[in-house]
């Protein structure tokens with residue numbers, strides 16, 4: 001496993017359409033491992049393969065202590081909408097508001113080659129939409145309104161909020177509720 005360099009806005013690869021994975025070879029598994037390691041090293045929510053310079057249809061999302069590895073993800077249903085304030089590893093220092101569906105159903109293949117259908121709502125839905133957009137060469141900046149500069153402190157604040165939400169979810173899972 002290796003931490004990979006993140007391609008930044010302005011890099012042509014981020015505008016290209018990624019190719020479907022035809023066979024889950026060892027090198028594809030290595031890409032998955034590298035994506036997860038890079039994601040964790042940067043303490044981020046999601047990453048798409050083009051962001052590490054690999055033009056394949058793969059996304060990895062780490063949400064509430066669950067890892068979602070999606071190969072050839074395809075959104076087959078969308079419902080409702082939500083306004084999300086998004087940031088991106090490839091667009092350091094900026095955030096913006098993007099309209100996303102509230103609920104999606106995504107078909108995908110896992111690293112064993114098995115096909116699944118995932119129902120995602122709320123934050124997870126928006127994170128998956130953001131990453132899947134990367135596979136079509138779309139950045140959140142292309143869709144965002146109200147693009148703002150985000151500073152280090154705000155970035156830390158976002159991470160703290162994420163941790164808090166994660167901790168609350170964990171307690172909930174264990175049957176502990178806090179008011």
Ligand SMILES: [Zn+2]
Pocket residue numbers: 087088089090130131134
């Ligand atoms: Zn992104």
